């Protein structure tokens with residue numbers, strides 16, 4: 001009789017091949033198997049160390065296992081983990097109060113994943129359009145931007161413009177209009193009396209960290225206010241300190257009607273998302289009309305509250321600004337040396353690699369071999385989004401490794 005090796009004793013290569021027959025192939029991960037992590041650093045099964053320059057697509061804004069977040073989770077694990085919303089739990093009120101205060105809005109609808117927050121906002125905006133705005137039944141429309149990324153559910157991919165996200169998944173949910181991003185004239189022309197909401201990312205993350213012109217977010221606010229429809233900002237990737245502000249909309253002093261949060265809201269420990277909105281908007285929901293078994297669970301609320309406390313200090317936003325200058329300067333020095341161009345705000349950058357040097361994937365693999373983890377997007381772009389806790393020294397190290405990899409070529 002042969003005995004399968006103990007799981008923990010399997011090598012990275014063995015674990016990667018073990019995944020192949022039993023895991024759906026909906027991802028194409030870099031060939032690294034992470035087993036432990038602390039701060040900005042992760043370690044693989046063989047003990048090799050890597051600097052995490054992706055930070056779980058911003059879910060790890062505070063780094064891996066931030067002590068305050070881990071402590072909050074441990075404390076809560078010893079008290080109460082789940083009640084469902086059939087009962088109240090003693091952690092949820094405080095979480096909602098602190099999140100509303102942090103965003104300057106009134107009410108919170110807690111969910112779990114980012115896509116669920118987006119789905120929930122779509123439902124709430126439609127209901128608001130019928131009950132408050134007076135749009136005729138089933139005629140509400142929501143305007144979105146081309147090249148958006150809001151998640152993977154059937155309704156959300158219905159308004160994606162990325163064929164690989166949509167192909168084979170129809171029929172699609174109607175009621176969405178797509179306009180070019182960063183184009184206020186197109187947005188104005190698309191808005192009519194059926195418009196419930198305009199849903200946009202203040203910075204398009206998956207599209208390659210695409211930053212709109214100054215004035216675009218203010219323009220969206222003005223147009224939506226004038227037309228009497230909602231401005232929904234999807235801050236699931238851009239929010240919670242990443243850009244040097246609590247929310248990316250703050251760069252233009254804009255307050256949307258609805259803010260969607262996720263990723264870092266769960267401190268990199270548990271999936272936590274939320275729709276945060278004005279009372280008039282979330283007030284349309286009545287018992288039985290929407291819900292989630294895990295949404296607002298005490299463990300999520302405890303970690304979420306600890307996360308809000310970290311952001312309340314302002315320390316992480318400041319750090320993203322300061323280290324962001326280092327990142328921007330470092331990338332600027334690489335333009336013409338393998339980098340064609342880049343877009344950066346705070347500790348977040350999309351870097352377009354010269355295709356003559358290699359694809360984004362090839363550069364990501366070369367960086368991995370040198371101990372730096374990043375993720376490519378759209379062929380020739382790599383995304384940098386290190387934990388906001390990264391030291392200057394580690395960030396400088398990552399930039400010089402990138403310079404080296406570009407010099408050598410993929």
Ligand SMILES: Cc1ncc(COP(=O)(O)O)c(C=O)c1O
Pocket residue numbers: 057113114115116118149150151152201205206234235236237238262263
């Ligand atoms: C802006 C934005 N919205 C929504 C989502 C979906 O979040 P989740 O993967 O948690 O469903 C993402 C994920 O990358 C995102 O970047």
